[in-house]
Amino acid sequence: MTVEIAARGAAKEAIDRTVPQLVDDLVASRITAQDETLWGPDAEAEASIRLGWTEAVAVSEPLVEEIIELRDQLREAGVNHIVLGGMGGSSLAPEVITRTQGVDLTVLDSTDPGQVRAALSDRLATTAVVISSKSGSTVETDSQKRVYEAAFREIGIDPAERIVVVTDPGSPLDRSAREDGYRVFNADPNVGGRYSALTAFGLVPSGLAGADIRELLDEAEAVTLQLAQDSPTNPGLILGAVMAGTKPLKDKLVIVADGTHIRGFADWAEQLIAESTGKHGTGILPVVAGPDAPEVTHPPADVQVVRLVADAAATREVNEGEVEISGSLGAQLLVWEYATAVAGRLLGINPFDQPDVESAKAAARGMLDDRPAPTPPLFTDDGIEVRGDIGQGQQTLDGALQALLGSLGSDGYVAIHAYTDRTAYPELESLRDAVARRTGRPVTFGWGPRFLHSTGQFHKGGPAVGVFLQLLAPSADDVEIPGRPFTFGELIAAQAAGDATVLAEHGRPVLTLTLTDVAAGAAALRRLLG
Template sequence: MSFELDIKKHFNQLDKNSTISRLWERDYTLWDDQDASIKKRLGWLSAAEQMKTKLGEIEAFANEIKLENLKYFVLLGMGGSSRAAKVIHRTIGWNNSFPKMVPLESTVPSTIGKALNEIDLKSTLVIVASKSGNTMEPLLTYELFKSEIVKAIGHHEAMNRFVAITDEHSPLHQLSVKENFRKAFLNPKDVGGRFSGITYFGLVPAALLGANIRAMIDSGEHMRSLCAPDKPTAENPGAVLGATIGYLAKCGQDKLTLITSPSVFGYGLWVVQLIAESLGKSGKGVIPIAGEPLMKPEHYGDDRFFVYLRLDTDDNAQTDTGIAEIKNNGHPVTTINMSNINSFGAEIFRWEIAISIAASVLEVNPFNQPDVQLSKTSTHEILSDLSTNKLIANIAPDPISKLNSYLNSCQPNDYFALLAYLPHNSTIDQALRSMREKVARKYKIATTLGHGPSYLHSTGQLHKGGPNSGIFLMLTAPHENDISIPTKSYTFGQVTDADAIGDLQTLKNLNRRVVHIKLANDSSDAISCLTEHL
């Protein structure tokens, strides 16, 4: 029996539980009988409709920036506050008629230095994005960019170059008023960060890039109509995907492997966080795999479930062939066809419905992140009492033999997670990708990649609260050109190290199989050398 037929048997259970209608009625007991606060986190169900009334405001702002001939805009954010914008950026590319986006989701000094070198401070807008308004990393990078732009153009004009996207009355909103930001876009409070793709968090950067935000909203509304409660479960695209994810995970196929057409490769950035942070808790979860090289079927374990996001206008010949081989080999495959890149809004909504349904199947609350605070607490403790002997440079790294021991004893349902506190550039990414491919081929286990510290706001919840099936490799390196933080007594390198130490300690306390290796330097050659010894 094919997996499609098998999954259809479970649709009756969803119908019996009135799952779809209860979702639309915002019935919090679908996920947790005790947590009525869930009702305040379901605004994404009507976000497209609500944001449609804000499109004129967003477009007017984007046109204003374009007419001022500003050449760059820097997006400072972590996790859900910036992931959708980064996907749009990677998908549509840069049109030189609009400002160039420089996303900064890092505290690694060389990454920050690269961003500063890439822009002209006299012609730059800075967006600070945080739902809570108190996310440490973007607030610290804000202090740096404020200092640098003030030096370049003076204080009064400089503060007109800053924009906030946050919740009303949040610390960031208060900061924007106090320091006289150019504008603050106040997002609906009942939309969580990872569910905010088609709110101000995604739409403002998209408009600045020249994207067709009206088409995005229209596609989101169209998908919303297809997922309406009056649609049979078997005809509801969000419910079908969600039921498939949930029931396959319960059967042990919990490694959701996203394969995409070339032009929508970046979509995995957003999907990974939505899945990991929504479903990875209470010892349960779905492990999202994105950016892994497409391999022959024999290199995949039986714990895989493939979702192929296929853009019709791309050259998909090679990927189509690979997917067909995987499917013919018996692995479950779901194909999602996108007619054009403006279908982004539709896919945002499809996946939000799907993950909400999958969470009900797995019996977890998709709207909280109970374990994220563990690492944050450790990090803040380190920074509050910072001294040089507490930096990761003086924490003894583990031997490579420890990692090889874990890998050699891995089980079929395990996965390998790379946690890289390294610069984010193409050469390092390729070296990390090669390491993933070697591990996947040699040990036949799924592999993931998270760049520190941003993964703490994405897959960090899954690592700590999900199933104990991960083998974690944390990579760090010395910071040769550290950067001071205005108003603080510590540097960005120290913040990066504190984030790494905090997560390392937390994973060890939770009895996760974690190995820390400090590279001689932050080069791709250092990573490749390590890969040779695996």
């Protein structure tokens, strides 16, 4: 099935006005030809080594048999459970692939001790682990690898028999993993993590878990020729115009799953768009929302709603001002990658770098090195500890929330960052809609620390209009990281504190709430938010 897009209102006007110029500029064929000059002189060096995703289908095809062969070997050895240790695009692509195909894959993209412990206690004796990292220096992924190595040894299993590594050729992880006897799959080094869905990073964990990765590549291949053509019907150009061509710019892109068979796609698209476009004070903020979300039923003027549907406007007219898009998963992955690259050109930014992601990592490392004494709360209300400059002078949780949300501008957004176990406390996501109703503004929700590798770039490098609500829930049962002087609990605390520090340094208002009892704290917040 090809990708179909239907639009009305400002999005349709943007398509009609922008796509002809993109066609005249040969943007589609130049992206396919890996022309690094498309995004200006400042982007050329990075773009010259980041366009390999345009040929991912062809490059990845030889991997399919290798992955299937290893899957069969693992099954013969009694393995019936695959865990993925990865962050950002390395985890979000396999998650959407396996969820869409109904395949079991445990995605460990967290440093929360509870989530780590739950993964370790789930079928360890029959588990194989995929460790995915371009360099291997990612602290989360390195910690996940260390804890699984120790766990396997403890039950008498050689880690080399159960750990599979996906990384760039020649990376530190590539060298150390081969020396230690691990099975290694190399990905194309000319593909950034968020564009890597159709490379080894997306295919290896998905395929080992049982997904039909050959079908996925076939779906992508079916749209490859269309995406390469300088044509007004090219879905990559059309979607790129929707993202970044409206005038005035609707820079909040609300992505709604509404009838599509694809599960979790908006979360993957969120990290692709936010990290690619949010820099130099500009960007497109993706917002993952449901069909009944306030941003959808009563969209502000700067919101563009995009619905992921089964058939784009096949049996009805598109809602005024909205966009509908349909298609197979493999095709959609490639279309959204092209569209994001197109959006970068329209915005005048480099869609392949992430200059502000490192700042939060450096701040977290500093916290782990210096081990500053915990900051005492300003006060505690309803069992919730309140911290942050925005809460100064307040004496109640309600007052602190009002101070934060009262700092929200007419073009702003709220970002909720939950540094806790997303598998144990999914109810925290319900706070997103509550805050959106309360403020009438777009609200994003991110699980920490995984969002640091994606939307974290937008929050620091994009327009300075966000206000930030951190939710922390310390685990009573910490987990050691073998060979490291810090625990998982200390790591996630440092990541939260480090990000709050960097956001504050960028002039963003931050309120940090520590929920000593998550269920009770979430209920208290819902009551206060109305």
